[in-house]
Amino acid sequence: MESAASVTDDDGAKIVIKGVKKRFGPKVVLDGLDLTVPRGQSLVVIGGSGTGKSVTIKCVLGILKPDAGQILVDGQDTAKLRGRARDAYLRKFGMLFQGAALFDSMPVWENVAFGLIQGRGVGRKKARDIAYEKLTKVGLGADVGGLYPSELSGGMQKRVGLARAIAADPEIIFFDEPTTGLDPIMSDVINNLIVDTVRGTGTTTLSITHDLVSARKIADRIAMLYKGKIIWEGPTAEIDHSGNPYVGQFIHGRAEGPIKMEVRG
Amino acid sequence: MKFFTAVGRSTLELLGEVGRLSIFTADAVTSFIRPPIYWSLVGTQMMRIGFFSLPVVGLTAFFTGAVLALQIYIGTARYGAEQFVPTVVLIGILRELGPVIAGLMVAGRVSAAIAAELGTMRVTEQIDALTTLATRPVKYLVVPRLMAALVSMPLLVAVADAIGVLGGYVAATKSLGFTGSIYLNTTMNDLNGNDVMSGLIKAVVFGFLIALMGSYNGFNSKGGAQGVGAATTNAVVSASILILVANYILTNIFNILNF
Ligand SMILES: Nc1ncnc2c1ncn2[C@@H]1O[C@H](COP(=O)(O)OP(=O)(O)OP(=O)(O)O)[C@@H](O)[C@H]1O
Ligand SMILES: [Mg+2]
Numbered sequence A: 001m002e003s004a005a006s007v008t009d010d011d012g013a014k015i016v017i018k019g020v021k022k023r024f025g026p027k028v029v030l031d032g033l034d035l036t037v038p039r040g041q042s043l044v045v046i047g048g049s050g051t052g053k054s055v056t057i058k059c060v061l062g063i064l065k066p067d068a069g070q071i072l073v074d075g076q077d078t079a080k081l082r083g084r085a086r087d088a089y090l091r092k093f094g095m096l097f098q099g100a101a102l103f104d105s106m107p108v109w110e111n112v113a114f115g116l117i118q119g120r121g122v123g124r125k126k127a128r129d130i131a132y133e134k135l136t137k138v139g140l141g142a143d144v145g146g147l148y149p150s151e152l153s154g155g156m157q158k159r160v161g162l163a164r165a166i167a168a169d170p171e172i173i174f175f176d177e178p179t180t181g182l183d184p185i186m187s188d189v190i191n192n193l194i195v196d197t198v199r200g201t202g203t204t205t206l207s208i209t210h211d212l213v214s215a216r217k218i219a220d221r222i223a224m225l226y227k228g229k230i231i232w233e234g235p236t237a238e239i240d241h242s243g244n245p246y247v248g249q250f251i252h253g254r255a256e257g258p259i260k261m262e263v264r265g
Numbered sequence B: 001m002k003f004f005t006a007v008g009r010s011t012l013e014l015l016g017e018v019g020r021l022s023i024f025t026a027d028a029v030t031s032f033i034r035p036p037i038y039w040s041l042v043g044t045q046m047m048r049i050g051f052f053s054l055p056v057v058g059l060t061a062f063f064t065g066a067v068l069a070l071q072i073y074i075g076t077a078r079y080g081a082e083q084f085v086p087t088v089v090l091i092g093i094l095r096e097l098g099p100v101i102a103g104l105m106v107a108g109r110v111s112a113a114i115a116a117e118l119g120t121m122r123v124t125e126q127i128d129a130l131t132t133l134a135t136r137p138v139k140y141l142v143v144p145r146l147m148a149a150l151v152s153m154p155l156l157v158a159v160a161d162a163i164g165v166l167g168g169y170v171a172a173t174k175s176l177g178f179t180g181s182i183y184l185n186t187t188m189n190d191l192n193g194n195d196v197m198s199g200l201i202k203a204v205v206f207g208f209l210i211a212l213m214g215s216y217n218g219f220n221s222k223g224g225a226q227g228v229g230a231a232t233t234n235a236v237v238s239a240s241i242l243i244l245v246a247n248y249i250l251t252n253i254f255n256i257l258n259f
Helices: A004-009 A053-061 A083-090 A108-120 A124-137 A154-166 A184-198 A212-218 A236-241 A245-252 B002-033 B039-049 B051-077 B082-123 B126-132 B137-175 B180-190 B193-219 B225-256
Strands: A013-024 A027-038 A042-047 A068-073 A093-096 A172-176 A204-208 A221-226 A229-235
Touching: A013 A053, A013 A204, A027 A042, A027 A053, A027 A068, A027 A204, A027 A221, A027 A229, A042 A053, A042 A184, A042 A212, A042 A245, A053 A068, A053 A093, A053 A172, A053 A204, A053 B126, A093 A154, A093 B126, A108 A124, A108 A154, A124 A154, A154 A172, A154 A184, A184 A204, A184 A212, A204 A212, A212 A236, A221 A236, A221 A245, A229 A236, A229 A245, A236 A245, B002 B137, B002 B193, B039 B051, B039 B082, B039 B137, B051 B082, B051 B137, B082 B126, B082 B137, B082 B180, B082 B193, B082 B225, B126 B137, B137 B180, B137 B193, B193 B225
Parallel strands: A042 A204, A042 A221, A093 A172, A172 A204
Antiparallel strands: A013 A027, A013 A068, A221 A229
């Protein structure tokens, strides 16, 4: 059930995160996070290491339960989803994990086809064809399909994770550091792939990256997370004159500035 | 004061643990009946849990049966009652030692393997990845293992029973001077359905505990390699203790019911 207010408020928004809080023991990670991902757009979240970027995505997927706040996807409150409704909800998403998180008990092609076969009831043969097609898209040849994840380099694992995330052509895709660990050329291939996946298909994406070259290329909008809150959010073109000292320090990669790294000696 | 704080804290932790385990168990058991059920995974797990446990269960059962015959002989011979050796060995194996020895061996092998595998999947986010691929981890990982253990354990115990009795037979005929045909005849005459069934019922319960403890500890492992190691140890220890406690309770119940 959608309240009339949320329809008008969140019109054009695919994902709305309102006042989400999350702590682990005494450590507060998210402290009233507000973020909106517009439908069919690519939002990139930047922010220092350990600021809770991955935690944010896991809250949206329900892998972690927020302590407070609300997450709406297509106007639907995700906290109330159970059973089949939750299964249907999760079928909207594709996710690339920061550490790839490939199933090491099955070959690469089955990893990519997994969501199709198990989650969506696609036949094995058809799923296999789709898997190989997606592997080609991420620059991996047919010979890789039969290998096991442990036989791949880190960058290759990342690309398999990417193929798995896009395999079912989901409505929403989360990319957690898609280009980390890739060489500059492969990074660009992946950036192009993400851009192609989004543009013209109506897919909504939320990506996390430290790589500003990548962010500028794939983002329609950029948001910066700091101390559990979004401290700046705007169109990609505006990132260079945000007027926000935190953003300025981050994009220029300066050790001096308002953001103090907690380096313990 | 420190003492009371510590006691209070560990009591709360224990209660929390019991609560989490209950929720996990309820989740696993209710997932049992609702489709989809991954039958091919049940098959794979039956091979791993049941078939590959045969050698270790068979060997331990054989020597347990053999040593049981030797010890019972010492006791019965004092009263000139050696003729009861086959019967006591039979009942001891069927009702207690078959299921308990098989249970403990499988707990060591299988609870550990399940906890290590699921624990690694947990810390490498593979379990989270299952969720994002619209597959429920409990259904995909826990239910097949539970089902396989529930079916495999009675089969393993049936084998352990037969081999355990054989061990007793070998010890009695080789070391104690029993005549083979007499030993076998006594065994066959005293073979009783209730003795067999009570052991098999225990086996089902032990199978459940083994798979549950392996899965629960694996699912809740934290941290890296060390966390997985701790989960593995906890799985084996908790499964073994629960098996021995459950065995005592079941034996009591069977006695009360005259079963
Ligand atoms: N399951 C968990 N249990 C306890 N603490 C956690 C858990 N997950 C994350 N944290 C803590 O939450 C904080 C944020 O973690 P998160 O993984 O979201 O960081 P991040 O912004 O993605 O950083 P990075 O850019 O390094 O990936 C970290 O301090 C981490 O220690
Ligand atoms: Mg992260």
